Amino acid sequence: xxxxxxxxxxxxxxxxxxxxxxxxxxxxxxxxxxxxxxxxxxxxxxxxxxxxxxxxxxxxxxxxxxxxxxxxxxxxxxxxxxxxxxxxxxxxxxxxxxxxxxxxxxxxxxxxxxxxxxxxxxxxxxxxxxxxxxxxxxxxxxxxxxxxxxxxxxxxxxxxxxxxxxxxxxxxxxxxxxxxxxxxxxxxxxxxxxxxxxxxxxxxxxxxxxxxxxxxxxxxxxxxxxxxxxxxxxxxxxxxxxxxxxxxxxxxxxxxxxxxxxxxxxxxxxxxxxxxxxxxxxxxxxx
Amino acid sequence: xxxxxxxxxxxxxxxxxxxxxxxxxxxxxxxxxxxxxxxxxxxxxxxxxxxxxxxxxxxxxxxxxxxxxxxxxxxxxxxxxxxxxxxxxxxxxxxxxxxxxxxxxxxxxxxxxxxxxxxxxxxxxxxxxxxxxxxxxxxxxxxxxxxxxxxxxxxxxxxxxxxxxxxxxxxxxxxxxxxxxxxxxxxxxxxxxxxxxxxxxxxxxxxxxxxxxxxxxxxxxxxxxxxxxxxxxxxxxxxxxxxxxxxxxxxxxxxxxxxxxxxxxxxxxxxxxxxxxxxxxxxxxxx
Numbered sequence: 001x002x003x004x005x006x007x008x009x010x011x012x013x014x015x016x017x018x019x020x021x022x023x024x025x026x027x028x029x030x031x032x033x034x035x036x037x038x039x040x041x042x043x044x045x046x047x048x049x050x051x052x053x054x055x056x057x058x059x060x061x062x063x064x065x066x067x068x069x070x071x072x073x074x075x076x077x078x079x080x081x082x083x084x085x086x087x088x089x090x091x092x093x094x095x096x097x098x099x100x101x102x103x104x105x106x107x108x109x110x111x112x113x114x115x116x117x118x119x120x121x122x123x124x125x126x127x128x129x130x131x132x133x134x135x136x137x138x139x140x141x142x143x144x145x146x147x148x149x150x151x152x153x154x155x156x157x158x159x160x161x162x163x164x165x166x167x168x169x170x171x172x173x174x175x176x177x178x179x180x181x182x183x184x185x186x187x188x189x190x191x192x193x194x195x196x197x198x199x200x201x202x203x204x205x206x207x208x209x210x211x212x213x214x215x216x217x218x219x220x221x222x223x224x225x226x227x228x229x230x231x232x233x234x235x236x237x238x239x240x241x242x243x244x245x246x247x248x249x250x251x252x253x254x255x256x257x258x259x260x261x262x263x264x265x266x267x268x269x270x271x272x273x274x275x276x277x278x279x280x281x282x283x284x285x286x287x
Numbered sequence: 288x289x290x291x292x293x294x295x296x297x298x299x300x301x302x303x304x305x306x307x308x309x310x311x312x313x314x315x316x317x318x319x320x321x322x323x324x325x326x327x328x329x330x331x332x333x334x335x336x337x338x339x340x341x342x343x344x345x346x347x348x349x350x351x352x353x354x355x356x357x358x359x360x361x362x363x364x365x366x367x368x369x370x371x372x373x374x375x376x377x378x379x380x381x382x383x384x385x386x387x388x389x390x391x392x393x394x395x396x397x398x399x400x401x402x403x404x405x406x407x408x409x410x411x412x413x414x415x416x417x418x419x420x421x422x423x424x425x426x427x428x429x430x431x432x433x434x435x436x437x438x439x440x441x442x443x444x445x446x447x448x449x450x451x452x453x454x455x456x457x458x459x460x461x462x463x464x465x466x467x468x469x470x471x472x473x474x475x476x477x478x479x480x481x482x483x484x485x486x487x488x489x490x491x492x493x494x495x496x497x498x499x500x501x502x503x504x505x506x507x508x509x510x511x512x513x514x515x516x517x518x519x520x521x522x523x524x525x526x527x528x529x530x531x532x533x534x535x536x537x538x539x540x541x542x543x544x545x546x547x548x549x550x551x552x553x554x555x556x557x558x559x560x561x562x563x564x565x566x567x568x569x570x571x572x573x574x
Contacts, residue, residue, distance in 0.1 A: 067493055068493065091385045192574070287503050
């Protein structure tokens with residue numbers, strides 16, 4: 001028995017079109033584009049809805065398999081400039097599966113204790129356990145992104161981190177966790193509109209902070225830092241995917257598709273009974 | 288601005304009809320009843336759907352308020368005999384809110400390390416943080432339920448625990464967390480059907496284990512242990528609610544309503560901007 005696949009309207013799979021490979025240039029990504037998907041917003045919504053049952057069943061299978069010792073898990077790493085839509089991915093894509101099987105963790109500015117350790121020290125405890133879909137809302141990549149842009153560490157240390165990340169992720173993958181690394185790429189203009197919207201709406205004021213404009217002024221430096229991070233850490237074991245995100249609906253179906261691909265690759269199976277079914281049926285009937 | 292309340296079809300609120308008060312007797316609860324709700328399964332589904340936007344908005348407000356220091360959180364404690372539908376509550380009720388704001392924890396048989404500490408030691412780290420909805424799938428009550436039924440501790444120690452739980456919960460409530468304690472009450476016949484269903488379906492085999500029938504044979508002892516737990520720990524600060532659960536749809540809308548009540552009591556507000564909006568609009572425009 002394999003998981004049902006819904007009829008997809010993709011013309012080319014995001015795992016191919018969005019993958020960061022040889023010669024990738026972030027500057028060439030059009031944030032308003034919808035690679036591999038010819039439909040509009042309305043068709044995007046249908047696509048998202050159509051993916052829900054499959055994602056939900058695959059997650060349940062993954063969880064079920066883990067109860068009998070299967071080591072597989074999935075880790076979704078989300079990185080982006082502010083307002084790019086990480087939260088919307090969590091709510092509308094990850095939010096469609098059973099919360100029992102999800103481990104979500106938002107990485108904030110490191111605490112003093114965290115800063116006293118190696119930058120990967122605080123990451124380990126939040127890795128998904130077998131059977132879980134883990135979500136990193138920001139991640140260890142902050143330490144080579146804001147870390148690089150704002151020179152929060154020595155250049156040598158920043159250099160060291162790319163290799164350390166690759167080793168760390170290789171270990172995670174070897175232990176059975178598929179890592180899906182996603183960068184949501186919005187345009188500076190789109191960000192401006194979204195920040196203006198936050199400032200215009202009382203129910204969004206809490207999502208804005210003045211530091212957002214400070215970071216915005218470092219836009220080119222961040223784009224450079226992402227480009228370097230992609231070149232150094234888009235590995236065979238854990239490749240990066242850059243998802244155009246000016247259209248929220250596209251970003252959501254693309255990430256949903258990447259998660260579905262990861263789960264379909266694992267192809268988790270319902271565990272066989274480790275007890276005698278007939279015996280148990282008789283015991284139950286007599287109870 | 289207060290959270291929108293949807294038009295409800297309840298004739299009497301679950302917080303009144305299902306609450307364990309003076310003279311409560313578990314034996315008098317009819318697991319197939321639907322207290323306070325005249326509708327059928329179809330109307331129950333509509334009620335559940337109608338509650339989703341309100342629950343979702345209240346959760347977001349709760350989370351938003353916590354970002355500016357509001358201490359409030361909600362803790363849903365779920366206890367029940369096997370197959371009563373805890374998982375369905377998590378998936379269909381809690382699953383409708385943003386995973387970012389949910390902390391779900393399933394308590395298993397204590398590890399050796401956990402057993403070397405007081406029974407409440409392992410609970411503390413899983414309490415919801417401000418802004419979160421926490422869900423305990425089983426809980427510290429196992430230590431006065433299976434603990435009592437299977438005599439896993441001395442009678443004196445079991446006795447001590449009721450008071451310890453009340454003190455513990457009073458502290459949690461005082462810190463700003465509303466505790467919603469729910470016991471899903473199914474009938475032994477309904478459990479038999481549900482276990483038979485698990486044995487009949489390959490995609491459900493993993494949910495069955497032979498110990499389920501062993502526990503089932505202790506049904507009256509468990510009912511007694513629940514009755515005692517209710518008498519000793521249904522406090523003003525953290526009352527118990529016994530939810531008839533033979534009809535899954537009813538249990539779900541009842542628990543959803545209890546969560547909505549807890550959140551409406553907190554009445555979390557969107558935080559006011561802690562920056563000058565006009566100044567930020569100008570900075571943004573210039574960026």
